[in-house]
Amino acid sequence: MSNVRADLAEMVDVALWEWLSPHAARARVILVGANLDLVDVGVALTEDNTQLVQSWIEDGWLRHPTAEELSAWNANKEKEFTSLVIPPFVLAKLNF
Template sequence: MNSLREDLTKMVDVALWEWLSPHAARARVILVAPNLDLVDVGVALTEDNTVLVQSWIEDGWLRHPTAEELSAWNGDNQRQFTSLVVPPFVLAKP
């Protein structure tokens, strides 16, 4: 395992919505589809693999939360997400 992958793997954690919501307000939260690994996405973003990231976006596997999701989660600040911070974004899986 390379150093970047090891470092990102150590950074994966659980976050409550109340911690993520300020980042979502600045459009910094990116939802990651269940079929993708947070660390794989973090590596692709960090290494600026635009072809791969763009394909995930086009397939709908990476996206910003919808207004409906934001509304529901704002009513449930204790909702948990698996998350990984890859500045300037926070990758999250509900």
Template sequence: MQDIREQLAENLDVAEWNWLVPHVKRDAVVIVGKNLDLLDVGVAIASDNISSVQDWISRELIYKPSAEQLSIWNSNDSKKFNALIVQPFVLVQESDATQEDNGATSPAPV
């Protein structure tokens, strides 16, 4: 499993919102809550750790962006996210610098 983690770590990057829009349009973006490690979530998804992923979904720690979130982010296309591609998904997590711009939103189910 360390090989998967190392491979994913190499692909962990910062992405501006406008780079993520095409992935949103194909319903591939999954938001990872700030209290989870983006790389841990990527490893769990890549290694089919269904129990962890189901737990995070049920606790709304990973979720699809809501219409309200998309509207806020569409108004700021230079907003930055930590991003990790785990086919077919693009996992994103707001960086600390942009967390206050999130607004009060309810997560949409995955």
């Protein structure tokens, strides 16, 4: 029996914007707020916890990048994010 949380935790990695930008162009990058853990979000999506995910969206903790963010990151393709792929999406958290 697989442990979803442990499996997802092993998949968390650092990604450069250069690698994420093609996914963002297809609206597949979801930014995860600072107060949320990538693995928690990944588990919620994997387990189809619609109510929890919807509450995060409504609170602004899960969202697509803004046009301004995309422009800034396209100018700095070396910008680093912590990321987790949950097909068809890529969860990304900005590294400061």
